[in-house]
Amino acid sequence: MCCFVFILALLGPRLAFLYAWIFTPRVTEAFAGGFWLPLLGFLLLPWTALGYVLAWSPSVGVTGIGWGVVALGLVVDLSSYGSRAAQGRYSSAN
Numbered sequence: 473m474c475c476f477v478f479i480l481a482l483l484g485p486r487l488a489f490l491y492a493w494i495f496t497p498r499v500t501e502a503f504a505g506g507f508w509l510p511l512l513g514f515l516l517l518p519w520t521a522l523g524y525v526l527a528w529s530p531s532v533g534v535t536g537i538g539w540g541v542v543a544l545g546l547v548v549d550l551s552s553y554g555s556r557a558a559q560g561r562y563s564s565a566n
Contacts, residue, residue, distance in 0.1 A: 477526065485518035492525055502528035519545035519552075 477496075480488035493499040493510060502525050503510045513521025523545030527538030534542060 477522075485522045486514060489514050489518055489522045489525065492522075498525050498528065501530060517546065517549045519548040521545075 477488050477492050480491050489499070489510075493514070499510050503513075510521060513524070520542060523541045524534060527534045527541040529535070529538070
């Protein structure tokens with residue numbers, strides 16, 4: 473199941489996160505049964521939320537290298553927002 477979510481992540485993080493949320497209990501368990509935090513992750517930081525769900529373990533949560541996966545997701549999310557802003561600045565300058 474985890475490999476299928478990873479393959480979906482290559483197509484788009486929101487698609488993979490939505491699949492994991494609907495068809496597996498990982499998202500609900502990883503975010504302690506709350507609804508709003510995964511929804512905000514889905515809308516605003518999809519790579520970070522997906523990395524958290526993939527790195528989360530039922531017995532211990534996220535530890536060690538898992539936090540590196542979450543941090544990498546945050547970097548990818550922030551860089552995608554930054555690249556859109558930079559592209560808008562450069563395209564309007566020409």
